[in-house]
Every structure is written in C-alpha cells, then in structure tokens.
Amino acid sequence: MDYEIVIISNRPHLSQGAQSCLAGLNSRIFDGTNYPSFSKIVNDAITSSLYEEIIICNDKARPTHAAVEKILAMLKDGWGLVGLYRFGFFGFKKDLIRKIGFFDERFIGGGYEDNDCIRRLKEANISYYESEEIDYIYLPTSWHYEKTNIAKNHFFGKWREEGNVTTRQVAEEDYKYDIGPLKNINFTEFDKSILLPYNFRLKDMIMQTSLLD
Incomplete structure (x- = not known):
C-alpha cells in the first residue's frame, strides 16, 4: 500500500463521519484548527505523509471505497489530479507537487486556491479530472470568509x-x-482533462507569463 487518505478538519464530529465511510482503508484525521488557509492544511498534510499517493478528504465528503479505488486507478493511468468532489475529495501523487509546487498559502481565509491550482495544472500541461460524483454534506463553512477578499485579491x-x-x-x-x-x-x-461545465473554457485557454526569467 503506497497511499493514504488524509481527512482535513477542525470539526471532530464531521471528520469521524468521513472516516467511517473509509473504514478498513488507510486514513487519518488531520486537525486543521486555527489554520490560516486551506492551502496550508493541505501542504502540511502532504509533508507529514510517508506515502507517494495522497487523497485529501474534506470533513463534509462522504466517499465510498469504490471512489478511492477510482482515484488510485486514474493516478496509475497518469492523471495529474483527480477530484471526485472537486477539491473536497481529490487525489494526486507527490511528484505532481514536486513539479508544480505546493499549494499557495497566500490564499488566506479560504477560497480561490482551487482556481489557482487548476490554472497551474493548465500551465504545466497536466491533466485534471473534475466531478461531483460522491456524496457531500452541505453545511456552513468553517472558514472565516471576512478574510476572503485577501484570497480574491491575491488570485x-x-x-x-x-x-x-x-x-x-x-x-x-x-x-x-x-x-x-x-x-x-x-x-x-x-x-485530456474532464471538467465541470463552468470550467470548460479552461481547455482553450492560452497561458502566458509577464515574469522575467
């Protein structure tokens, strides 16, 4: 076994619900209490993992064993990042992070880090699978959205x-x-990417940079 599922959460009752869906699989809960951003939680989950294949699970996601198997199979087939509930339940290999870099921790308060990551995948010409095919509990976010303007302005x-x-x-x-x-x-x-309708336009997007080498 060369993978693990990391349930990122600062709400124990929700994270335990997610973990119960993954009973028998290699999963752990990562306490994100008082973290400044989603990106920082994900980065610390990655660096604390001993495994090459990582699945990040939001505490509101309710994945099946079949969903885990699908992510692992797609990663084996060469997909860069596979999200079965967008960035609420997604998997990747550490080599993706080695190639495009860690999640951008300047998205303080949560928000826009997923949009940023997709553009970085496009920039690096690496495939992304995006769907909403697992169950997901709709509850108020635990992020402090009064800080979201910081993330929006940064994006x-x-x-x-x-x-x-x-x-x-x-x-x-x-x-x-x-x-x-x-x-x-x-x-x-x-x-090769499969995207939700609101992201279809990204396939035809031309990426360029104004940065000097």
Missing part, C-alpha cells in the same frame, strides 16, 4: 484574464518543505 493579482488568454503576474512562493527528489513521472496532458 486576481496573480492571474490576469483577458478573453481566452491568462497571464501569470506573480511567481509561486518557494516553500522549503522536503518531500524528496523529483521522480519525473509522466502525466497525461491537460487536453
């Missing part, structure tokens, strides 16, 4: 979109987290 400062052209304006931060050397795994290309 639109980082990426400028004009028509079908997206320009990177801000570089990634260089986090000094150690998850081992790049293995140079071959990922399938972004054109």
Whole structure:
C-alpha cells in the first residue's frame, strides 16, 4: 500500500463521519484548527505523509471505497489530479507537487486556491479530472470568509484574464518543505482533462507569463 487518505478538519464530529465511510482503508484525521488557509492544511498534510499517493478528504465528503479505488486507478493511468468532489475529495501523487509546487498559502481565509491550482495544472500541461460524483454534506463553512477578499485579491493579482488568454503576474512562493527528489513521472496532458461545465473554457485557454526569467 503506497497511499493514504488524509481527512482535513477542525470539526471532530464531521471528520469521524468521513472516516467511517473509509473504514478498513488507510486514513487519518488531520486537525486543521486555527489554520490560516486551506492551502496550508493541505501542504502540511502532504509533508507529514510517508506515502507517494495522497487523497485529501474534506470533513463534509462522504466517499465510498469504490471512489478511492477510482482515484488510485486514474493516478496509475497518469492523471495529474483527480477530484471526485472537486477539491473536497481529490487525489494526486507527490511528484505532481514536486513539479508544480505546493499549494499557495497566500490564499488566506479560504477560497480561490482551487482556481489557482487548476490554472497551474493548465500551465504545466497536466491533466485534471473534475466531478461531483460522491456524496457531500452541505453545511456552513468553517472558514472565516471576512478574510476572503485577501484570497480574491491575491488570485486576481496573480492571474490576469483577458478573453481566452491568462497571464501569470506573480511567481509561486518557494516553500522549503522536503518531500524528496523529483521522480519525473509522466502525466497525461491537460487536453485530456474532464471538467465541470463552468470550467470548460479552461481547455482553450492560452497561458502566458509577464515574469522575467
């Protein structure tokens, strides 16, 4: 077994519900209490994992064993990131993070980090599978959305979109987290991506940068 499922949560009653759906599988709960951003929780979950394949599970997700098997099979087939409830239940290999970098921790308060990650996948020409095919409990978020303007402003400062052209304006931060050397795994290309309707336009998007080398 070279994978684990990390349930990120600061609400024990919800995380235990998610974990019960995963009984018999390699899962653990990661306490995200007082974390400043979703990105920081995910990054710490990655760096604390001993495994090469990681599935991140939101405490409101209610996945089946079959959903876990589907993610693992798709990763084996070369998909870069597989989300069976968008970024509420998603899996990837650590080599993806080695290639495109860790989640951007400047999205304080939660929000926009998923939009950012998808554009980075497009920029790196790595495939993304996006669906809403598992059960998910709709409850108020535990994030402090009064801070969301910080995340929103960072996103639109980082990426400028004009028509079908997206320009990177801000570089990634260089986090000094150690998850081992790049293995140079071959990922399938972004054109293979399966996206929800509101993201269809990303397939035709042209990525460019205003940053100097």
